[in-house]
Amino acid sequence: MISGAGGQVGRFLAGEAVRRGRPISALTHQQWDIADPLAAERFIAEGDLVVNCAAIAGVDAAEADPDTAYAVNATGPENLAHACARVGAQLVHISTDYVFDGAQRHPYEVGDDVAPLGVYGRTKLAGELAVLAAMPDARIVRTSWVYTGGAGNDVVAALRRAAAGDGTVDAVDDQTGSPTYVKDLVDALFEIGEGHIREPILHVANEGACSRYEQARAVFEELGADPQRVRPVSAAQSARRAPRPAYSALATAMSVRAGLTPLRPWRAALAEALARPVDDGQLPSTP
Numbered sequence: 001m002i003s004g005a006g007g008q009v010g011r012f013l014a015g016e017a018v019r020r021g022r023p024i025s026a027l028t029h030q031q032w033d034i035a036d037p038l039a040a041e042r043f044i045a046e047g048d049l050v051v052n053c054a055a056i057a058g059v060d061a062a063e064a065d066p067d068t069a070y071a072v073n074a075t076g077p078e079n080l081a082h083a084c085a086r087v088g089a090q091l092v093h094i095s096t097d098y099v100f101d102g103a104q105r106h107p108y109e110v111g112d113d114v115a116p117l118g119v120y121g122r123t124k125l126a127g128e129l130a131v132l133a134a135m136p137d138a139r140i141v142r143t144s145w146v147y148t149g150g151a152g153n154d155v156v157a158a159l160r161r162a163a164a165g166d167g168t169v170d171a172v173d174d175q176t177g178s179p180t181y182v183k184d185l186v187d188a189l190f191e192i193g194e195g196h197i198r199e200p201i202l203h204v205a206n207e208g209a210c211s212r213y214e215q216a217r218a219v220f221e222e223l224g225a226d227p228q229r230v231r232p233v234s235a236a237q238s239a240r241r242a243p244r245p246a247y248s249a250l251a252t253a254m255s256v257r258a259g260l261t262p263l264r265p266w267r268a269a270l271a272e273a274l275a276r277p278v279d280d281g282q283l284p285s286t287p
């Protein structure tokens with residue numbers, strides 16, 4: 001069962017499940033509102049593996065509407081956890097590097113102190129805690145800076161379109177994270193879904209870290225566009241509504257020790273993403 005199947009992770013996960021011949025139900029927001037507790041009871045059955053990809057994932061959108069962010073990022077996953085626990089289903093819930101405040105200057109490990117800066121991170125952290133309280137054997141997968149590089153609205157997709165033009169783009173040079181290719185995240189979700197990795201919280205991100213500016217230059221370089229067209233700006237200059245951690249790279253060593261196959265370095269993953277044709281972003285038909 002995939003909730004939030006219309007989003008970038010949910011769509012890619014659904015497509016990969018079809019490709020692997022797995023029987024799935026991939027339900028979009030319109031079909032399954034995770035904030036509705038009765039819907040969770042209706043959809044989740046004994047023996048299911050539920051992967052929750054639903055969220056208010058827009059950091060500025062969450063800041064603008066904290067009540068909805070809480071309902072979807074905290075109450076929603078809690079509903080799923082209660083329903084899964086009640087009927088004997090498994091739950092994999094996706095969380096974020098934004099549970100950290102960014103004060104650290106080396107990658108955040110699973111046990112590092114959480115201290116989210118904004119509504120998005122606070123509601124996602126509340127979701128983690130609610131899930132584990134309701135269902136201690138659920139798995140929380142924290143990931144970061146997820147992109148497809150395809151036709152959507154993610155950072156790499158937008159940079160790809162910009163690189164095809166001829167103007168300049170501004171990119172923040174004082175925020176560092178671990179860019180993660182959705183394909184690699186989805187491969188890890190399949191591995192975690194098999195159930196052999198028993199740690200309650202896992203970090204899943206491509207290896208290494210860079211700033212948004214370095215990421216944008218790398219996209220231009222991979223596509224043969226002039227990286228000088230990327231101009232560094234500070235987070236303060238970019239004046240976004242919500243605060244973002246200055247540093248949120250994820251360390252994966254503990255997750256790898258728990259059995260996760262290490263993800264490749266972020267630059268290699270980016271190269272593969274950009275070598276793929278831009279897809280049409282449609283949800284594949286499901287069996």
Ligand SMILES: NC(=O)c1ccc[n+]([C@@H]2O[C@H](COP(=O)([O-])OP(=O)(O)OC[C@H]3O[C@@H](n4cnc5c(N)ncnc54)[C@H](OP(=O)(O)O)[C@@H]3O)[C@@H](O)[C@H]2O)c1
Nearest residue numbers: 004006007008009029033034054055057096143144145146
């Ligand atoms: N994107 C990143 O860089 C990033 C980084 C770290 C962690 N994550 C986490 O990864 C997960 C997947 O995010 P994503 O990048 O795929 O985000 P996304 O593209 O925005 O997808 C989220 C999906 O959730 C749906 N949704 C919103 N409210 C819902 C509700 N009440 N019930 C059911 N579905 C609802 C949205 O549908 P509508 O658009 O129709 O409302 C959307 O299709 C999230 O948990 C996010 O926090 C993402």
